[in-house]
Amino acid sequence: MNAISLGAPVPGPRAGQVAAGHRHTQPPDQARERPRVGPGWMRRRVYSALDLGTNNCRLLVAKPVRGGFRVIDAFSRIVRLGQGVAASGTLAEDAMERAIAALKICAEKMDRRRATLRRSVATQACRVASNCGAFIDRVRSETGIALDVITAEEEARLAVLGCQSLLDPTVGDALVFDIGGGSTELIWVKT
Template sequence: MADRFPPDTQGYAGRKTGGKRGRSSGKVADFRYKRPSQSNLPKAGPAGRQPSSPERAPRRQAYAALDLGTNNCRLLIARPEGENFTVIDAFSRVVRLGEGLAASGRLSDTAMDRALGALHVCAEKLRRRNVFLARSVATEACRRAANGEHFIERVRAETGIALDIISAQEEARLAVLGCHILLESGHGPAVIFDIGGGSTELVLIEPGERVPRIIDWASVPWGVVSLTDTVGRVEGDTEADRLDRYRRMRMLVSDSFAPFAERVAAAARADDIRLLGTSGTVTTLASLHLELPQYDRRAVDGLIVPSQSMRGITARLSTMAPEDRRQLPCIGNDRVDLVVAGCAILDSILDIWPAERLGVADRGIREGILRSLMAGSPAPSGDQ
């Protein structure tokens, strides 16, 4: 099991992009959790840096990782257990923070209120569990929104949670750190991907002794929410209408993936290529593959699925009417209007990285945060 960061090689150190969306992040946003008050809130420096990390805690102390995404708010609280950890509390809620963001460029008041409701629950859990160190991150929705920073300050004032708007590079790195242990064994190159609500990250890696070596990476602004909102939520009355909508999704995603696809084309032709995905999309499709009556993490996390089976499921869902999808186990109301976009993204990934099998991970950013906190390395140093 990994207990340190993947090395910052060929992709994380030197690929800066201009503008808010592509900014790098080196902030350390871990802190001893306290109730929000003017006296207790950490003082931010010129670049928003929190005070330096305190000394390492006793090994049985509780640590926490909070991930506020475009669609979900998720929290894990755990204690170290050798090279692993034991989860002692968890929370997940669909908050749809990025709802309407594609059209307005802003987080709506309703969406922010939903997210704050979930974050108040998280704050209470952090207090009750007497968490020693926590790192709380926000991803694509807050990166893109014109009022993202304002929302972060509101969260801090109302809940005491210091959210760090992490860069796409950091998001990809944490996802790799959190789930790479589930990568199918082999000696060939591999791609790990994370389909989020507002973006998708892909990382090309080589196997390493403790952690994989990162060779290349990409992040595109298409997740299940942003892609659905951009193409439009009206799916059409006929199968032909729905298929046309799906093709438009595929075209948008494939165009964005094109530079990465070109860079990894030679590696994709190697023997023994492997693929691992972490997202609600892949866990949902894996559940359908297993024909589970309800979601079971123990059956899904670490599962290896033939890629053609996943292709068959995406083809089926892409033309199915919403009311029919709603009846399928493990989809339900929360994902019925978003799963098709996830299928389009997955199909596009399989186009550029045609592995015969797909590994499924029900773990990612939060687990990556916990491993780095417990190893005493809460965040990478570097670009501000």
């Protein structure tokens, strides 16, 4: 379990970076795409967020609207990628097959919706598996998806960003739990 206090930004890799010990597979220009300026450019943008966790593969595809985003596609599948990792230290072949099958569906959805800004992350199972690099390469080869293996700190930071609008600043500080299939992060948020 990881406890993180957020009074300032949580350190960790950002888009286009990868956790220590893992190779970077995403081209820098894809990770740092600059928005095109001009009338209506925001309305034409399509964003996707993909989270390959220890247990689940989740995808959201959204368009910006006034005051937020409108989800235009979503996907969630239990893949059990981390099955057996604690005992063996490696991702099992059948678990990788399940994950890649789900990721192929995600890739098709992102392409069909023309997602121009994409963030695809992998968490605990990939952080601890000794064969993670080979799996990440295989995912890229078979699906075109460039997964970033993020640290627990970055996972916690993203969890807080995802629920930030739900926190009531008049109540005071908050404790946010991110309970995943292979790790739990506790984040103390100072308001």
